[in-house]
Amino acid sequence: DAGVTQSPTHLIKTRGQQVTLRCSPKSGHDTVSWYQQALGQGPQFIFQYYEEEERQRGNFPDRFSGHQFPNYSSELNVNALLLGDSALYLCASSLGVRAGETQYFGPGTRLLVL
């Protein structure tokens, strides 16, 4: 049973560039949530996708956008990168959008902005 997978594992970009990160959910899951984890901190909720729509969003600017495909996989896009966007980006999948559904995390994509 494949767990949550993310690509790439590492990425280096420069300020002002744009980046796309990818996530495939755990088999049988249809909901994908994205989190940003700065060094030494807990993950922060960016947004959640279900049925190809953004269902809930955390306190992140519009530079952060996403997409979910019919096969439930998802992309996170970040435009106009800032140094402060350097972090581990985590994808978590779950089944449905009921409150309190268990979320399973992928290994993350480590983004470094220079």
Next chain:
Amino acid sequence: GENVEQHPSTLSVQEGDSAVIKCTYSDSASNYFPWYKQELGKGPQLIIDIRSNVGEKKDQRIAVTLNKTAKHFSLHITETQPEDSAVYFCAASIGNDMRFGAGTRLTVKP
């Protein structure tokens, strides 16, 4: 919004001892409280969770307690082993917005 505080930030115990990590949350509407273990270079791994209609849950050496009145919940690890060394995160969920604590770095000395 929800605010989750976690203590201590670091914890060092001798192998075989117990470890306790405590979290408090601010929003009484939170109804789901998972705990995650994160090893270096990996994503968080769910180790146990509890919902607001339950006061305590146990899974082998791991237990979680929830006090809704005081708005705090705790993780208890008994008979600790070196492989328990990792960063542990608590979280509280309102809807699908899950807020995490800042983490506790647990070191188990052999």
